[in-house]
Amino acid sequence: MNPLRWRRFVNVFWTVASGTGVLVALIPLASLLWLVVSHGAKGLSASFFVSLPTPVGEPGGGVGNAIVGTFFMVGLASLMALPVGVGAGVYLAEKGDGPAGRAIRFTAEVLAGVPSIVIGIVAYGLIVTQMRRFSALAGGVALALIMVPSLARSTEEFIRLVPTALREASLALGVPGWKTSLRVIIPTALGGIVTAVLLAVARAAGETAPLLFTALNNQYWNLDPTQPTASLTVQIYNYAISPYEDWHSKAWTAALVLLLLVGLLNLMARLLSRNRMAGAR
Amino acid sequence: MISSLETATPMTPFEERPHESGHRTAAAPRVATPKLTVRGLSAWYGKNRALHDVNLTVAPRSVMAAIGPSGCGKSTFLRCLNRMHELIPGARAEGTLLLDGKDLLGRDVDPVTLRRRVGMVFQRPNPFPTMSVRDNVAAGLRLNRVGGDHDEIVERTLRQAALWDEVKDRLGASALSLSGGQQQRLCIARALAVEPEVLLMDEPASALDPIATAKIEDLIHELKERYTIVIVTHNMQQAGRVSDHTAFFYMGDLVEVGPTEKIFTNPSEKRTEDYVTGKFG
Numbered sequence: 001m002n003p004l005r006w007r008r009f010v011n012v013f014w015t016v017a018s019g020t021g022v023l024v025a026l027i028p029l030a031s032l033l034w035l036v037v038s039h040g041a042k043g044l045s046a047s048f049f050v051s052l053p054t055p056v057g058e059p060g061g062g063v064g065n066a067i068v069g070t071f072f073m074v075g076l077a078s079l080m081a082l083p084v085g086v087g088a089g090v091y092l093a094e095k096g097d098g099p100a101g102r103a104i105r106f107t108a109e110v111l112a113g114v115p116s117i118v119i120g121i122v123a124y125g126l127i128v129t130q131m132r133r134f135s136a137l138a139g140g141v142a143l144a145l146i147m148v149p150s151l152a153r154s155t156e157e158f159i160r161l162v163p164t165a166l167r168e169a170s171l172a173l174g175v176p177g178w179k180t181s182l183r184v185i186i187p188t189a190l191g192g193i194v195t196a197v198l199l200a201v202a203r204a205a206g207e208t209a210p211l212l213f214t215a216l217n218n219q220y221w222n223l224d225p226t227q228p229t230a231s232l233t234v235q236i237y238n239y240a241i242s243p244y245e246d247w248h249s250k251a252w253t254a255a256l257v258l259l260l261l262v263g264l265l266n267l268m269a270r271l272l273s274r275n276r277m278a279g280a281r
Numbered sequence: 282m283i284s285s286l287e288t289a290t291p292m293t294p295f296e297e298r299p300h301e302s303g304h305r306t307a308a309a310p311r312v313a314t315p316k317l318t319v320r321g322l323s324a325w326y327g328k329n330r331a332l333h334d335v336n337l338t339v340a341p342r343s344v345m346a347a348i349g350p351s352g353c354g355k356s357t358f359l360r361c362l363n364r365m366h367e368l369i370p371g372a373r374a375e376g377t378l379l380l381d382g383k384d385l386l387g388r389d390v391d392p393v394t395l396r397r398r399v400g401m402v403f404q405r406p407n408p409f410p411t412m413s414v415r416d417n418v419a420a421g422l423r424l425n426r427v428g429g430d431h432d433e434i435v436e437r438t439l440r441q442a443a444l445w446d447e448v449k450d451r452l453g454a455s456a457l458s459l460s461g462g463q464q465q466r467l468c469i470a471r472a473l474a475v476e477p478e479v480l481l482m483d484e485p486a487s488a489l490d491p492i493a494t495a496k497i498e499d500l501i502h503e504l505k506e507r508y509t510i511v512i513v514t515h516n517m518q519q520a521g522r523v524s525d526h527t528a529f530f531y532m533g534d535l536v537e538v539g540p541t542e543k544i545f546t547n548p549s550e551k552r553t554e555d556y557v558t559g560k561f562g
Contacts, residue, residue, distance in 0.1 A: 097370070165407035169468070172365060173421035173475055174397030183424055187411045 033259075040256030043249050049257070053219055053235070056244045063254045065221045066235040069136070070261075072223055073215060073231060074204050076140030081147035081200070086193060088148070089155025094181050096156065105153070112149040119145045120210035128214055136222065136229035139215025143204040151200045158192025159185060195273040202265035206258065208233035232258045314382065316341040316479060316509040317362065322376035324357050324366060331357040335376070335535040337528055339479075344501060344510045346524035346541065348517055349556070353530040355513045359481050362511060363399035364392040380479070397425070400477035404484040406464035408456035408471070415452040417467055421475035434474055442470035443500050462493025469500065473508075480504065482512040486519065498523050517557055521545055529553045 047062055054061030088108070092101055123142035128134055162185050170180040186193070216228040217238060232254055239251035315338035324332040332354045339345045347355040360366040361374045364385065378385040385395055408417045416423070418435045435452070439445040444466040448459065456467060465485060472480060482501075486494040501510060501523045514520050520527050521541060528538040529550075537544060537553045548554045555561055 163407070165403060165405060166409060168365065168368065168401075168403060169407045169409070169471075170420070170424070171368065171393075172363065172396055172401035172403075173424065173471065174393050174395075175421065175424040176393050179424055184409055184411075184420075188409070190411075 036252065036256050036259055039249065039252035040254075043253035044256065048253060052221070053230075053250075056242075056246060061250075063230075063232060063235055063250070063257065065218065066230040066232045066254065067257065067261075068221065068223070069215070069218065069230040070205055070232045070258075073136050073139045073143060073211070073229060074201055076136060076225060077143035077147055077204055078197075078201060080140065080144040081151060081204075082197060084144075085148040085151025085200070086155050086197070088152035089193075089196075090159060090181065090186065092152060092156040093159035094185075105156075108149040108152045111145075112153065115209075116146055116207050117209040117212075120212060120214055123210060123214045131226065133226065134214060134216035134228040135226050136215055137225040139211045139229060139231065140225070142210035142214045143207060146207060146210060147200040147204050150203065151196055154196035154199070155189075155193050158189045158196060161192065162188045191272055195269045198265050198269035198272070202262045202269070205265070206233065206262050208237055212237070232261070314341075315339060315379075316381065317511070318377070318379040318382070319358075320377040320379075322358070322361060322374060322378060324354070324361055324372065324374040326357075326369065327371040331533055332361070332374075333533045337535060337538045339509055339511060339526070341509050342505055342507065343526065344505050344512060344524040346520035346527045347511065347513045347530060348515075348520050348527060349530035349536075350561070351515075354533040355528075355530045356483055358528075358530065358535075359401075359483055359511060359513050361386075362479070362481055363396050363401055365396075365401060367392065397421075397475055398477055399479040399481060400472035400475060401481045402465070402469050402472050402483065402485045405488050406461055406468050408459070408464050408467050410455070410457050412456060413453045414448050414456050414459065414467060417456045418470045418474050420471055425475070427475070435470075438470040438473045439467075441473055441500075441504070442466045443496060443503075444470060460493075462489045462496060465489060465493065465497060466500065469497075469504075473504075477508070479509045479511065482510065484513055484515060487515060494519070517545070529556060531556070 045062075047060060048064075049062060049067060050064040051060060051062035052065055053063065088104065092105055092108075095101060096105060120142050123138050123145065127138035127141055131138070166184055166188060167180055170184040171177065175184070211231050211234050215231060215234070217234050218228045218230040222229045236251050236254045236258065239247040239254065242248070317339040319335055319337050322332055322335040323330065335354075335358060337345075347358055349355045357366060357372075360369075361378065362385075364374075366372045366374055374386060376386070380395075380398065384390065385399075409420060412420060415432075415435050418438055419431045421427070422429070422431055422434065436445060436449075439448065444463060447463060448454075448467075451458070456464065459467060465488070469480075469485070486497045489497065498519065501512065504510060505525075512520075512523065524541045526539065527541040527544040529536045529544060529548075529552075531552055537548055537550045539549075544553060545557050548557065
C-alpha cells in the first residue's frame, strides 16, 4: 500500500472509531432521558405540581410539598453556603498563594470528594441528635456542606481568570488592594461566580443521600425549619422502593420534574457563562 | 558617564553629582529641582538581579525615554518608580528613589498614596470591562471617593487625551466597544483623572497601529506641558520623536543617559552607539 493511501486509511479508521465512541457514550444519556420522559410524562399535570401526595390507591395527588421543600432547603443551604463558599473562593484567589491558602484548597478538594451520604451522617450527628428531631435545618446544613467546597473552588477559578492587567490598572490609580478586589475584580468575575452558584444549587437540588436522615420526609406542607420536610429526591426514593405500581409511576413523574428543574438551572448557568465570555471577548 | 555640564539647561536632567552642585548653581542659577531622583537603584526578581545601581534624575515637565533590548531592565525600572514591582512575587528594590526630594521606597511610604501621584499607562489597553467609558475615566475618583464635578473632570481629561470628540456621544457605552487605540487613550484619560504629577508609560503604543501610535505621540507632546513623563519604548524612532532625554539600559545597567539628540547622534558609550545604530538589539 502506498503511503498516501495508508494515511487516508488511518484517518478514516480513527474518525470512525472516535465517532463510534461518541455514539456509545451518548446511548446511556439518551436512554436515560427517554426512560424518564416516557414513563414520567403521562403523570404530568398541573395538579401534580401543586397537590399533596395521596395514599396508595387514591387517584390524583402530587409532589407540591416536595417541590416547595426542595426549594426551601436549597434556599436555607444557599444562605449558609454562599457567603462562606464565595468568600473562601475570593480569599483563595486573592491571598491563597501561601501555606494557609494551600491548606484551605487541599481541604476543599478533600471535602468535595467526600461521599454525600457521609455528609448526611455528619449533619445527623451535628444537628439531628442535638435537636432530637429530623428537620429542614439539618437538611439545609447537609446541603450547605456539599455546596461550600465546590463553590469555593469554582469562585476561585473564575476570579483567577480576571486578567492581571485589570488589577494593575486599578492599583496604579492609587486604589487600595481590598477595594480593587471588591470593586474591580469581583464585578468582572461576577458572571462566572453566578454560574458557579447556579451549578452548586443544581447539584444540591439533586442530592438524596444527605437528606435521607436529616430532613427525612413529610406528607404535608412545611416551611418550619425545625420540622421534617419533604424533598423531591427523597420523595422519588420513597415512591420507587414502595411495592405499589401507582407510586412507581409517580416516582417517574417526580424524577422528570427534578430533571427539568436541574436542567433549567444548568441551562441558565451555561447561558450566563456564554454571555460572560462574549462580554470579556 | 556623560558630562552634562554643557547641555544642562533649566529643563535638563543631569547626572547626580553632589560635589559639583555648587558649581552648577553658579553656572545656571535657575536649575530646576529634579522631579524624580534615582540613586543606586538595584532590583531583583528572586535571585536574578534585574537592575544594577541605576543613577539618574528626571526634570519636571519633561519626557524621559527608557530604551534598550528586551530584558534590559527598563520596564523593571519603570515599575519601581511607583512600586508596581511589589506586585510580582519575589521582586524587591533597593536604593534611593526621590519624588520631589522625598523617599518613595521607605517602609513607611504607603504605595497607594504614591500611586496617586505617579500614574501608569500599560503596554496593552486595560479598560475596566464592566464599566462604561465615563465610569472608566472616573474610576480612580469614584473608587478613591474623590469629590468634585466628575462629569467636568471626565470631559477635561478626555479632551486632554484627545478622545473627547470620538466618544462624547457614547459615554455610557461599554469601554470594550472602543477600538484598541481609543481604549489606550481612554486609559491615559483614566490615569490623568486622578491628577498625578508623574505619568509612567510602559510601551504605550506597542499594541497599536501607526495612526493610533501617532495620536499617542502627539498626546505625549501636549501632556509634558503639565506632567513629568517617563516612557519605556522598544521603538527608537519613537524615543527620538517624543523624549527630551533618553536613558539606555543594557543587561540591567544604565549605560548612558542624556539629551535625546546626543544619545542618538553622539553617544559617549560604544554600546549605546551600537544599539541606536542597529548593530544589535
